[in-house]
Amino acid sequence: MILIVLKPVLPFAEQRTKKERLLISYRILEHDLDCVRIGIRERGEYDDQAKRDFRSALIRKAELVLHNEGSCPKKIRQKCQAEVLNELPDSDFYLPN
Numbered sequence: 001m002i003l004i005v006l007k008p009v010l011p012f013a014e015q016r017t018k019k020e021r022l023l024i025s026y027r028i029l030e031h032d033l034d035c036v037r038i039g040i041r042e043r044g045e046y047d048d049q050a051k052r053d054f055r056s057a058l059i060r061k062a063e064l065v066l067h068n069e070g071s072c073p074k075k076i077r078q079k080c081q082a083e084v085l086n087e088l089p090d091s092d093f094y095l096p097n
Contacts, residue, residue, distance in 0.1 A: 022064065022067065022068065025060075025064050025067075026064060028060075029057060029060055029061055029064065032053070032056075032057045032060065033054075033057050035053070036050055036053045036054050036057060037092075037093070037094075039053065040094045041094065044094075045094075045096075046094060046096045
């Protein structure tokens, strides 16, 4: 009897676990990109080391995108983009000439 009641709840728990793993992976990617940013700022240039680190992060991002299930609703995506742009303005980034 208990199994019948819990059966509809189990997919939600599994889905939540997958989303949590995905969130952790994106946080690790954010940390890696932040390390690239700090390195560029410290060295004052977008050198070969920064390029290698950035390419490595892009590869990890591609893997995350492949594992992402479904898409984000447009309203949530716009809210998140606005938050990121507010937190990380263009002036925080080194843009090579």
